[in-house]
Amino acid sequence: MERRSLLGAGVVLGAAVVVRPPAARSAEHPAVSDAELAAVRALFAAGAYERLGRLLPLLLDGAEHGVEAGPAGAARAAWVWVLASQLAVKQGRTGAAGAYAGLAGAAARRSGNAVVLAAAARAGATPLRRTGRTPEALALLKEARAHLTAGPRPSAAELDAAGMVELTAAYTAAQAHQTSTARDFADEADQTALRLARRPHAGGRPLQLSAGQCTLYRIGIHRHLGDLDTALAHAARLDAGQLPTAERRARAATDTARALLDADDAAGAFTQLRLVELAAPAEARRPSVRALTAEVAGARPGLPGLDAYLRRTAPGVNAPAG
Incomplete structure (x- = not known):
């Protein structure tokens, strides 16, 4: 065959x-x-x-x-x-x-x-x-979480899944500027991660939830809530090297770049974009990351290395003349 x-x-x-x-x-x-x-x-x-x-x-x-x-x-x-x-x-x-x-x-x-x-x-x-269908998204996530936590002692896989659902719900609520809901779900994810860290895992699919994963999500959550200081504090605390995959490390650098750009630090944002490319080159060429690169180029067109980075990751996007 x-x-x-x-x-x-x-x-x-x-x-x-x-x-x-x-x-x-x-x-x-x-x-x-x-x-x-x-x-x-x-x-x-x-x-x-x-x-x-x-x-x-x-x-x-x-x-x-x-x-x-x-x-x-x-x-x-x-x-x-x-x-x-x-x-x-x-x-x-x-x-x-x-x-x-x-x-x-x-x-x-x-x-x-x-x-x-x-x-x-x-x-x-x-x-x-x-x-724009945030209520439906949150209802879907809450239902999934209820299934995972219905038993008296969830397995490690169920705790892992529950924590990731909580992080997704927190991020979803943050994008809709639902501050208390976002913070509550993020806090629950932190607690679930602590429970999971004490639970033996028998193997199978690798677990996703960890303290580092929670910190990563906090960058985007607090950025969407308009709290850039807290977002950047979480970014500074995160050891991206401890994240388990290239996709996650690229996500951390992307979210940090967005927060830095919102804080008017285009040079810092470009440093993070280089880390995106280093972690996973295809991530740097995604449409949303290309758009972020274009924003950085518009804010600081003369940054050393930016033109070459644009040619590699966003061909057709040119840095404005400084």
């Missing part, structure tokens, strides 16, 4: 993981495998969005078949659609992100897995808040 190797696409993941072409998948292996799912997650975490975009259609075909293959198949299908939604957000395709999130939510409900449902809710919240 012909197979397409992720290693052949230039991805080194430490093991030869393959993604089956659609024809072979439909005939012999209709569902997405755990190994395939882990491989494309690794691409996202590394910020390898172009490679992920080339391979993801193969898994989307498998997701359509897998959703009917029982709870486990539905869970894997939901994860694929979550990933597709996250990639669409990175690409600035809000409509596609919402469509994929809707598919993820339906598959997550079929799976009956509260952790999967939480991931789908977080994916759905982003396009909802970007289209």
Whole structure:
């Protein structure tokens, strides 16, 4: 049977993981495998969005078949659609992100897995808040959190998912300038992270929630609330080297750059943009980050190295003459 190797696409993941072409998948292996799912997650975490975009259609075909293959198949299908939604957000395709999130939510409900449902809710919240539907986004997140915390002793995976839902809810509320709601959810995430740190984790998918993750989110939360001093204090406190993935390190630098630019420190913002490119070059070329780069160029066109950075990450955007 012909197979397409992720290693052949230039991805080194430490093991030869393959993604089956659609024809072979439909005939012999209709569902997405755990190994395939882990491989494309690794691409996202590394910020390898172009490679992920080339391979993801193969898994989307498998997701359509897998959703009917029982709870486990539905869970894997939901994860694929979550990933597709996250990639669409990175690409600035809000409509596609919402469509994929809707598919993820339906598959997550079929799976009956509260952790999967939480991931789908977080994916759905982003396009909802970007289209001005904050109440719907918060309702979706609150429902997911309730499922995760219904039992007397949530597992480590459930605590991890609950904390990430709380952070997403805090950020969503902050974007809508709901100060008390944003602060409450952020505080709850801090407490959940403390609980998780004391809970043994039996393995499986790596956990996302940590004190560093909470600090990262606080940068954007307080910036949206207009409290730049607190946002920058959290940025100064964050050790980005302790964040687990290139995508997260790039996100930290991007959020810090936005806060610095809002504080009229364009030079500091440019320093952070260079860190974005260092962490994950594809992040620096995303539409929203390119727009941020253009803002920095407009504010301080003569910054050393800016012209070369623009040529690498935002071709067609020229720094105004100083």
